[in-house]
Amino acid sequence: MTTFPHPDTYLTFAAIDAHVRAQSAAIPPQTAQNAQQRLISRYTAIRPILAALSVFPLIPPTWRAGLVAFMATADEVALLIQAPVTEPTPAPAKPDFKAGKDQ
Numbered sequence: 760m761t762t763f764p765h766p767d768t769y770l771t772f773a774a775i776d777a778h779v780r781a782q783s784a785a786i787p788p789q790t791a792q793n794a795q796q797r798l799i800s801r802y803t804a805i806r807p808i809l810a811a812l813s814v815f816p817l818i819p820p821t822w823r824a825g826l827v828a829f830m831a832t833a834d835e836v837a838l839l840i841q842a843p844v845t846e847p848t849p850a851p852a853k854p855d856f857k858a859g860k861d862q
Contacts, residue, residue, distance in 0.1 A: 774807070775807040775808060775811060778804075778807050779804055779805065779807070779808070782800075782803055782804035795840050796840070799833075799836070799837045799840055799841075802833050802837065803837070806830065806833075809826055809829070809830055810830065812826055813826040813827050813830065
């Protein structure tokens, strides 16, 4: 999978087509991933298309704003799903601590 956030500077047809083809070839079979991973894999594949649509002047500004908001949220979700889950480490207990004792 690619990293986020993606630069949207190469929004040419050839660049988008090459990205979609590469991502489509890299997406594993449906049974190899859970639903979240499949969603992010497919989002990663079509993100350049959404980015291109979000700056296309014939699309109403409110629609483009909605696309930009969706992409930002999907990027955040992708980062959360890809980030390893770490358990919090408890602070070590102080053996000489006594509740109610003034210090």
